[in-house]
Amino acid sequence: MKSDKITKYTLFIASLVILFVSGGMVFSLIGGSIPAFKEFGLQFIFSTEWNPTEDREAYGALPFITGTMFTSILALIICLPLAFATALFIAEYFKRSSLASILSSMVDLLAGIPSIVYGLWGFYTLRPLMIELGWSAQGYGILTSGIILAIMIIPYATSLSAEIISMVPNELKEAAYSLGATRMEVIFNVILPNARSGIIASFILAFGRALGETMAVTMLIGNANVIPKGISGVGNTMASVIANQFGEADGLKLSSLIAIGLLLFLITGIVNAIGKLIIKKLS
Amino acid sequence: MENIDRIKDPILSIKDLSIAYNKGAKYAVKDVNVEVKKNAITAIMGPSGCGKSTLLRAINRMHELYPSIETKGNIFLHDEDIMKMSTIQLRRKIGMVFQRPNPFPTMSIYDNVIAGYKLNGIRISKSERDNIVEQSLRNVALWDEVKDSLFKKGTFLSGGQQQRLCIARALAFQPEVILLDEPTSALDPIATSRVEDLLVELKKKYTIVLVTHNMSQAARISDYSMFMYLGDLVEYGKTKMMFTNPRDSKTEEYLTGKFG
Ligand SMILES: Nc1ncnc2c1ncn2[C@@H]1O[C@H](COP(=O)(O)OP(=O)(O)O)[C@@H](O)[C@H]1O
Ligand SMILES: [Mg+2]
Secondary structure (H helix, E strand, O other): HHHHHHHHHHHHHHHHHHHHHHHHHHHHHHHHHHHHHHHHHHHHHHOOOEEOOOOOOEEEEHHHHHHHHHHHHHHHHHHHHHHHHHHHHHHHOOOOOHHHHHHHHHHHHHHHOOOHHHHHHHHHHHHHHHHHHHHOOOOOOHHHHHHHHHHHHHHHHHHHHHHHOOOOOHHHHHHHHHOOOOOOHHHHHHHHHHHHHHHHHHHHHHHHHHHOOOOHHHOOOOOOOOOOOOOOOOOOHHHHHHHHHHHOOOOHHHHHHHHHHHHHHHHHHHHHHHHHHHHHHHO | OEOOOOOOOOOOOEEEEEOOOOOOOEEEEEEEEEEEEOEEEEEEOOOOOOOHHHHHHHHHHHHHHHOOOEEEEEEEEEOOEEEHHOOHHHHEEEEEEEEOOOOOOEEEHHHOOOHHHHHHHOOOOHHHHHHHHHHHHHOOOHHHHHHHOOEEHHHHHHHHHHHHHHHHHHOOOOOEEHHHEOOOOEEEEHHHHHHHHHHHHHHOEEEEEOOOOOOHHHHHHOOOOEEEOOEEEEEEHHHHHHHHHHHHHHHHHHHHOOOO
16 A cells, blocks of 8 residues: 555656656746847747847848758658658568568668768768769758758658558458459558558658757758758758857847747647647547 | 268369468368359358368468468369469459458448449449449348448448448459358347348359358358368258258267357
8 A cells, every 4th residue: 555655656756857847948948038039029930130240139030940841841752752662561562571571670770870870971971972963062951951851760750651551450451352452452542541641640750850850960951041042052950050059159149049949849849749649549 | 071962063163172371380271172052151160260261261362462371272163263363353253251340441331332343443434333332232231221321431330231331342243152251240139130131132143151150140041051170171061951960970069069
């Protein structure tokens, strides 16, 4: 009885700590960003200025919001067909074959590589390649970052959607086969319609990952505080500008960086919540 | 196997059929020889795990979905070796109904009935489609119950209605044979008796092979019965004969409830 009570209170306190920590985080993010919003108002979100000159200080988040969106959407577009095909391959077409299990463990391996390693690889291998191909003058920019981001989220999107695909009940597939359907017909008429919302959710969650990814992108985006001029242009993302500038920032600039952090937190929070909600509805 | 009077002009002839789930594993179906009569209900009985489903699923080559399964022997539909037919052709002539009702949850009732056509990309006119849907649903006595909700999802129906929908889906191609694997085991008694009545009605047009572990069901509706035990076809004959005068002692023990 007594140990029961102790367990109960320990669990209670532990969850309370978590609640306070995350609540405190939101609280301090909001608190820290108040000076920036007070100074610039909602205009902060739509302004492209980033001027740290004393007396003429002005900050806006738009270049970083667009940089984050451009790189993440590009990553999602590149990731979609590759992750989707790999997931189908692992979870349906060659399921239970040794090829599928090799591929599946390689995907898991990719998922475990630290961001900084991807960044290094991008810097020393992908960047020169981009220059050689003539896709980017210095090899930095949206395209390079988008490609790296895509490689980073592919494992995540693949394993999530493979799991969803393998959840489609066998009895539905057999029903379709018993009606004379071919493999492809079963995939497109039974598996995909039944797995559709789950697969969409997988890609939303992968997109959420891309939004907040920092290290590798910081090394490859070019760190120019402007709205990117097209796909081969340079730019900066919300996460990268914070990582690059927080060390030397104070006052209004620090507050602006915190405000960008808050915005990023909100955007990724909403994207993840949508993805999780769809997944939850399925099970 | 104790044999019976040979069946004249059988629709299905199974010759020396043996099936193992893995190379070198023990046979789940051993050297089965049997002929199935046209326009009759043939029941496959036996205790759980004796190989009923395995035998049934060989008839429409379902086992080919699982490469590790090894099948030996031949099955003929009329005089045609089913291994020489395309699976598409074969499965159009031999439909299947599963143990648990499995309508496609993303499709409406209407689309479920013509799912075979949709899946195979067969183009037919709207009036033809409407006709097939109505006929198939009438055949399973479901038309009056669902005619006003044809475009609702099939999964909203009761279990018994769903199973009749699955039978309608199998009938939409006008197959010659329908294979059913314990189609009533997930249904309540009332729904079960409706499906049984339906099968008796359907045998006028189709040949029915029915797996059941329910002896009284076999006795009630089947014309011929197989009794399987540990992968062997122990006895096969007219249902009435088998129930009143089993030739094999194992059959007798099973029918009198000594095991099963
Ligand atoms: N997918 C499978 N893999 C391996 N063995 C199986 C599989 N399905 C059935 N078996 C085995 O084959 C035998 C016959 O099974 P089954 O045909 O399903 O029996 P029944 O339908 O009469 O209950 C059993 O011993 C069972 O364990
Ligand atoms: Mg069975």
